[in-house]
Amino acid sequence: MYSDRFNVKQTLLQYGKNINFADELQHKMTNEDRFLLKELKANVQRLFQEYEQLKAINNSLEEKVVNLNQEIAKLQDENADLRRENENIKLANQLLTGKDEDGEARRKINNLIREIDKCIALLNK
Numbered sequence: 001m002y003s004d005r006f007n008v009k010q011t012l013l014q015y016g017k018n019i020n021f022a023d024e025l026q027h028k029m030t031n032e033d034r035f036l037l038k039e040l041k042a043n044v045q046r047l048f049q050e051y052e053q054l055k056a057i058n059n060s061l062e063e064k065v066v067n068l069n070q071e072i073a074k075l076q077d078e079n080a081d082l083r084r085e086n087e088n089i090k091l092a093n094q095l096l097t098g099k100d101e102d103g104e105a106r107r108k109i110n111n112l113i114r115e116i117d118k119c120i121a122l123l124n125k
Helices: 002-024 031-097 104-124
Strands: none
Touching: 031 104
């Protein structure tokens, strides 16, 4: 992508040099040639201006993309944290109300106890 921008700028600069060279030859030109040269100069200048404006817009948009990607990652982390918290609240409610008919709360507690036992065993090594 950068090489495309570089090529565009190089091409425009080359046209600019050719136009400057043509200025030196104006005394050999007809009025129509002079008019066309003046028009070409104006078009090249306009292209330079548009190129710079588009480059600035592109840079701004690339920066926005980076910022939005960072925000997405942050929100995904926050979402995962909230889901874990929600699961923990559900588990606590099941234990407090005694409504653990399918044994889900007991399984989760047993899994947590096993994980804690594994951590203790690793610490004792």
